[in-house]
Amino acid sequence: MIDITDLPRMQSSVAYPKIGDFHSRTFPFIRKLSAALVVAAISVITIQSAQSETVTGSAVIVDGDTIWVGSEEVRVYGIDAPETAQRCQLPKGVWDCSKAAIGALAAMTDGKTVNCVGNERDRYGRLIARCSTDDVPDVGAKLVASGLAWAFVRYSPDYSALEKKPRAMRIGIWQSRTQPPWEYRARRWSTAAQISSEGCPIKGNINAKGEKIYHAPWSRHYAKTVIEPSKGERWFCSEAEARAAGWRAPYR
Structure with missing residues (x-):
């Protein structure tokens, strides 16, 4: 995706007027419309933030x-x-x-x-x-x-x-x-990344039922899980990547 902030600014010979440049007597609806749009926008934001x-x-x-x-x-x-x-x-x-x-x-x-x-x-x-x-x-x-x-x-x-x-x-x-779990996860990730395939430590396993289950370095069965690429198993660099590919986290 292209980030529009990275594009060069285009120079134009046309000077577009600002709303404030119009005389209120000539366009009396402009200011009313602007105010209405602001109120509507605030209302939409409020509704969206309150949705659950x-x-x-x-x-x-x-x-x-x-x-x-x-x-x-x-x-x-x-x-x-x-x-x-x-x-x-x-x-x-x-x-x-x-x-x-x-x-x-x-x-x-x-x-x-x-x-x-x-x-x-x-x-x-x-x-x-x-x-x-x-x-x-x-x-x-x-x-x-x-x-x-x-x-x-x-x-x-x-x-x-x-x-x-x-x-x-x-x-x-x-x-x-x-050690709180957020520190535990960070330590386990760092250690596993050093010895895993291309620094991607999440193991994408396929069990006997054909279920695709990923194991992060802090998972209970991580150490004993072996990845066999010939069976379609693979490594992932993040949980988001594993989920997007159709794997899920193990249940308790």
């Missing part, structure tokens, strides 16, 4: 902060849960905090009707939404309050206050100093 999407149904869990509701993939708003391959620190040793977060999410959603409402999508096309059930008014808030997810303050400060109690009580992810 709602998806309702049973949930299929991808990880601690991502679910499928029907045909819609939803990223739970305002939180970041441990990645599936991530382990959290204890005063002595480690524990599977990702499994705990997924288990808590499953306990809230399995067998329930899940309602998710959002007005924004991430770069992968996932709906970013607040999700609830009849029993749980805000799934993301409960995960943070239970010490099983971080408030994702890079994108929203809404749940930051909910971190205070589990942190003070040293429960869940706060039992010892643990």
Whole structure:
């Protein structure tokens, strides 16, 4: 796509008049029309920003902060849960905090009707939404309050206050100093990119059922997944690229 800002400015011998150059007595409708257009434009922007999407149904869990509701993939708003391959620190040793977060999410959603409402999508096309059930008014808030997810303050400060109690009580992810998932992803990506094909570390696997599933460096089965190009498997440089090619992330 050509960026018009990169094109040279064209010189013209025609001096186009500005609206302000017209005399109000000669064109009295011009100013009224301009004002009306501005009001209309503001109204359209307001309507578009207020629009929201709602998806309702049973949930299929991808990880601690991502679910499928029907045909819609939803990223739970305002939180970041441990990645599936991530382990959290204890005063002595480690524990599977990702499994705990997924288990808590499953306990809230399995067998329930899940309602998710959002007005924004991430770069992968996932709906970013607040999700609830009849029993749980805000799934993301409960995960943070239970010490099983971080408030994702890079994108929203809404749940930051909910971190205070589990942190003070040293429960869940706060039992010892643990690398937050955004730092964990960055480290795993950097390491995998150094040893992967052409610096593209995402593995595009095709399972026994013929399903195309990609594994990012922080996925639980990343290490044991082997790519066989002869079977149509391949490497990807980003999750967006994998999704565009028809691969999906693994479920829990």
